Each structure stands twice: as structure tokens, then as C-alpha cells.
Amino acid sequence: MAEHDSTASMSDAGDFALDGRFASAVREAVEAQDGDAISVLMEPLHPADIADYLEQIDDSARSRLLSVWKGGVDGDVLSELEESLREGVIDGLEPQELASAVRDLETDDVVDLLEDMGAEQQGAVLEALDDADRVAVEQSLSYPEESAGRLMQREVVMAPQHWKVGQAIDFLRNEDDLPDDFYHVVLTDPRMKPVGYVTLGKLLGSRRDTDLSEIVEDSFRTFRVDQDEGDVAYAFNQYHLISAPVVDADERLVGIITIDDAMAVLDEEHEEDILRLAGVGEGSLSDKVIETTKRRFPWLAVNLVTAILASLVIAQFEDVIAQFVALAVLMPIVASMGGNAGTQSLTVAVRAIATKDLTGSNVWRVIRREVLVGLVNGLIFAVVMGVVGVLWFGSPVLGAVIGVAMVVNLVIAGLAGTVIPVALEKLGVDPALASGAFVTTVTDVVGFFAFLGLAAMVLL
């Protein structure tokens, strides 16, 4: 993250949501075609807040703003902008505006920008970089998407492992081009393999004649360029890492990942998981109706198929429903309770898989627990619904049928809610994405079949 020239000292963190006065002041400046006034309004804002503001206004307001506020969008704002809007904003920039916008960014941020650009825009940005940065960026782009290689920055502060504290401090003092943020000096062997790191705090707190190897951190982790960025984020959170070197296939140091980037990945991965669990593809709040419709459609289509499957089960019992319409009234309750209990179990299982808490060593214990929880809750709700059945329809038999079906469906919900995500994970399918459809199909089909089937046996 390059430094932005924001001078907002001592602002507190309560002011994230941009207030109405700001919005109307900006609108006035846009109408007056007063670019300088906009710059004055934007100046105290963090680039992330400027990006948020651009995301929250509608398309026409945004394009009017950008046309008046020439040169206002810098590289930091572009980095913060969500991908769906970035392309449009970049398209509106003159080549030299774009060039000056990206020149101050760290290489990892440039890579992040380039990933979503067309070939023409990519070429323009690459041309704007100086040679060393361009080589570094092109190298990063050669690594797989969402890998440690894409996430890392190339600017690494390193020192030979045999140096002393004084040598390292002198080296840092004489180095003109230090990264904006760095927290460790990585120690390397003669083959450029990282062998440990020293925190800047320890460096500052030690005597000049101390060997760096004496104050090296005990715990040290490196990532390979091709490792998944989700695993990187997990390891940062699990092991409280602040920065970690990235190595190539020959174990040579090629870059470094810092915790702020890992935190952003953790945030994105969570977001993705939540949206996938709800059957919503990736996307953003500023997407258009058509894009959003397209993304929501597949999951609804899958749900339609599973709903029709459930209807086919019901259709097998048309005769008994025609005689006892109360069955039609009560049957959605059994299916709905099963669907909810199944969703509870599957959410817990999907999360535990994501956090690597659900492993071979405890999977059977978790399955047993979920089934037992289903059984206990099933028994409680069986009694409740049994009573409701009797009071509402005056039929103890109907009460018994719905009670038994409830127990069966809640037990199956616990079982399916755990086994299905675990099995999908084993098959290499993202359990967050696919579990929901399978589990609700099971609970719908079992719910209707158990309830109507029992009713047919008992009542006909």
C-alpha cells in the first residue's frame, strides 16, 4: 500500500459511513463543474473511503463526478475500488493519468489492478512502469491466480545471515528505496534461501555488535509462490504472522507477503463463503439488474429441480391427501423443520472444514453429535407437533404421524448436513457452494415421504 497524502490526523474510526452533508457538497461542486472544490472535499478522505463513495453513487452521478474531477483518481483509489467498477473508471482515464496513477503503487497492488484489465489497458499500465517494476509485475502475473505469488510484493528487505546488527542498520540507513511498510529483515543464505527473520523492534533494541542470528525469531514460516492465497491467509491468522517470505521452487526468496494483504484475503474468503452458502455468486452491490439476475439464477434453477423432486414425492400420495386434506396443511411443517435443522448442521460443518477444525480424527464424533442433536430436538418438536395435531385436527393418529416424521427428518437432517459437506470436500467440490442444494433436497424428500408415507400406512 503506497502512502496517500491524506493528512487526516486524529480522525476517529466512527466516521466510516460518509454523511449526507459530504454527498450534497460533492453534488454541488459537480454541478458547478468545480474540480478543485471536489479535490478539497476528497483530500481528507482515505482512498478506501473515496472508493466506497464512488461505489455508492449511481452510474450517471459517478461519470459526471469523474469527468469534472480530472486526475483525481489516483492509484490508491483504483486499488480500493471494487473490480466491477474499476474497469469503467480506468477506461475514462487518459493514458498519462493512468500511468501516473500506477507509478507510485507497490508491485502487489499493480498486479491486483492488472489482473482485471483487458490486454490494451494492461499494455498501457505496463508501459507506464519503470523497467525493474515492469519485470517484477510481469513475473508476478506468471504465477497462478489467487496464489501467494500474486499476493506478494517483490520489494523485500533482506540481509545475509552472517551480518551483525550494526551492518544491517547501516545498510537500511543508506538504502534509498525502502518499501513503505516493512516489519522484518529477512536473513538469507548465500543461495538466497530465506533462513529466518529479525523484527525491526529487535534490531533497534539490540547492540550494534550483536549477530543477527542471535536475535532471529524462533518461529518462521515461508510460502511457495504457487500456494493458494486462502491457505496463506489461514496461516497468517493461525500463527499470528506479520509478514512471511515467499520462495520459488528452488527455495529462493522471491517476495514477501504482509499481514494487511493476508487480512484482506481472509475477509474476501469469508465473504465468498457466506455468499456461496446462500447461493449467491460473487458480485457486488453496484452490479446491474441483469448481471445480478444471471448470478442468482443458477441456484434458483437448482432449487426448482429439487422442489420438483419433492413434488414428485407428494404426487405419489395424492389419494391419501385427497381423503385427508389436513395432510396438505401439515406436510410443509415437517419439510421446513428438516430444512432448517439441515442448514444448521451443514453451516457448522462447512465452517469447520474451512477452518480445518473438522478432520479425519473427529469427523465421526461430529456426525454422531449432529445425529443425536437431531434426535433430541426431533423428540421435543415431535411432542409439540403431536399436541398441535391433536388440538387442531382432533386426531391422535395424525399427531403421532407428524411426530414420528419430525424425528426421522431431524435425524436425517443432522446426518445429511454433516456427511454431504464432508463428502463434497473429499471429492474436491467446494462444500460452501453445493451442500445447500443437496441437503435441502434430502430433507424435503425425506420429510414429505416420511410424513405422507406413514399417513398412508396408518390412515388408509
Next chain:
Amino acid sequence: MAEHDSTASMSDAGDFALDGRFASAVREAVEAQDGDAISVLMEPLHPADIADYLEQIDDSARSRLLSVWKGGVDGDVLSELEESLREGVIDGLEPQELASAVRDLETDDVVDLLEDMGAEQQGAVLEALDDADRVAVEQSLSYPEESAGRLMQREVVMAPQHWKVGQAIDFLRNEDDLPDDFYHVVLTDPRMKPVGYVTLGKLLGSRRDTDLSEIVEDSFRTFRVDQDEGDVAYAFNQYHLISAPVVDADERLVGIITIDDAMAVLDEEHEEDILRLAGVGEGSLSDKVIETTKRRFPWLAVNLVTAILASLVIAQFEDVIAQFVALAVLMPIVASMGGNAGTQSLTVAVRAIATKDLTGSNVWRVIRREVLVGLVNGLIFAVVMGVVGVLWFGSPVLGAVIGVAMVVNLVIAGLAGTVIPVALEKLGVDPALASGAFVTTVTDVVGFFAFLGLAAMVLL
């Protein structure tokens, strides 16, 4: 986070899930009552991985392990252990074991441990601390739960704002008791109000006669002790903070929050949101059947009430169902599609509220979009189900009825899925927790009412 004496250098991040050989080696050592062998096995592990292992084995295996591995659980492992197990493990420790375990922790980790202890254990831990730490910890505990004051550590490296680089470096070199991890020197005015900070990298890279005020970071944020930790985590992620000072009501510096703790909070908040959306209270994979049942029960009970409400709607149409049993077969499809579409909309809205992307300035645009998405998807599925209705039951009228009901319910789903979470947020109710029940009640009731009501009008 105090340093652990792990010497796992160059281990890569692929080995999070502990493998089966490790588990069986530990089991053998426990059976042989060989505490030293366990220490040897555990030594290369990060405390977070030891904690994970303790969480994954069952209760009896855990208590046997802990009884053989006397003194093995140190403060870092306790910090990493999930709360539900921590109490039991602490209960099994001798007072002096507990004392030595907590003595090396930073104050924020001690506070985290104490929060979940009974009064007696708290007393034992507080007694084990030296006086300065005890005062600091007791002060932190006086702040509200889940506040910045609880999250911060008290050990702050600071310097008067008028110092030069050389003075700051000499001060750091002569200071015996620097925190294990720190990334900034906080500059304070004579009243102890923080006025900016200097990164250690800049300090190291500058000449000794440079004024600290010349190399101060442009962007600087402080938190109040009573701010919610979720807001703190959000700000760290939004503004790429690495550490941030915490001030009391008089704006005096009282502590510092570092990004690793903010990242842990972000992770917890996400976890909480996911589980709440699924109607699963907080809890962990190692909870017992009874605890889990109790936590799942309330949401299922709420769902039962909403399902019975939906059934009451169906009951109004018993006559038409008795004549046209096809209605009973098809009606769950309309409700199910509405429930899924509503869940999609509400998940997007709940997330956008959590990330402060859904604000007064775009709420109407988002509502309009969700309604339009519901309309478009509703029309598509109306055609599909119309055709299915005709082909399956040979009735164009039935096809038309289900088609219209589908459109109505998907539009209502988009509307309810956005308006309900926004309204709950305005009322101060967590939308992640409560939206699901309301939205599915709406889509069930509207789905059944629209479909059966139309059918009654047209068919009877």
C-alpha cells in the same frame, strides 16, 4: 502474543492439519505415561496447533493426555484454546503451573484468558502477575466486553513528539522491556495525547538528526477505549492499519491495538455472522450434544411458529385442495423458490450492512434492484413452471396460476429480503440473527396465499 519456543524453521504452511502418525505417537506416549516423550512431540508445534489438537481429541483422551503431560500447557496454548475447553484445562492446572503459564503473556492475552474465568481462577491468575501487570490487567477488565480497551495491549512504545531519530533509537536500545512485537513508535504531546506515529522502517532508514515529526506517517487513526472491537477490526481492514493507539475519554494514550489481534476479531465476527445467518448460536465443534441442542433449539422453535403460520394459510384453502389435489403437489414449489430468492437477497443485504456498503445513499437503489431481479427471475421461472404445470397436469389454468404466484412471490422475496434486514438494523437488532425467520415467514405466507388464493378464484 508472547514468543513460543518453537524452533520450526522453514516449515511450510501446508501442514496445518495434524496427521495420523502424530496422533498415534501421542497416544502411545500417553499410554506409556511418558510426559517427556509428549513434550518432544509437541515441541516443534506452534501453540495454535497444539490447541487445535487438544480440541480435536475427545474428552477422555484429552484429560489423560493432560494428566501425563504435566506442565506442558503454557500460556500461549491456553490463549489459543477455544473458550469452551479452556476452563476445564485451567481447572486441571496446579496454581503454580497456572501462574507460570500466564506470567510471560502480554497483557491483552491475559485479559482474554481472564474474561472467561470464574472469580476463584481469576484471583489465582491475578496473584501470579507482577504488580504493574496486575494493575494494567485490572484496568483493562474495567472496560466493556468486546471493546477496544479489552483488545489493546498496555505495553506501548512512545516518544515525545519533539525528539529526533537519534534520541528515539538510543531510547529503544536502552529500554530493557520492549514488547515482543511492535511496529510503530507513537509520538505524544506533553499531555500524553498521541499525535502521530513513526514506522520502525522509517526510523531505521533516516539520519539521526532528523526530527521525528518529519517522518511521521500521514495517515493516523486512534480508537477510544470504549469503541466496539468489530468497528476496530473493520477500520484496520478498511484503512490497512498495522497498529493504532487507543485513548481514554481525555484523549490520553492508554494502549495500542496491533493488526494480528484485529485480524482475529475480523475472523470471529465473520464466523458469528455466518452462524447467525444459519440460526446457529455461537459454540464450537467440541461442544456436547446437550449444549448444542440447546443452542439450535430456539431457531427451530421460531421456525416452527412460522411454519405453523404458513399452515394456517393453507388451511384456509382446504376446500379447493380437496377438489384439486394437484395444488398440494405444486404449492411447496412456490414457497420454496420464494424462500431461496429471499435468502439470496437478505444475505447480500446483511453482508452489505456489515461492511457498511449499504447506506442511506444507496438503499433505495438496492431495493429497486432486488425487486427487479425478483421480477425477471420470477418471469423466467413462471414460464418454466407454467409449462411444467401444463405438461404434468394438462391444465393451462393451473400453469398460469403457478406462474403468476411465482412472479408475485419472487418480487416479494426481493423486497422483504432487503427491507427486513435494513429495518432490523435501524431498530438496533442484529440483522444477521433475525432476518432469516422474518423473510421466510413472508415468502411462505405469500407463496401459499398467492398460489392457493389465485387457484381458488380461478378454479372454484
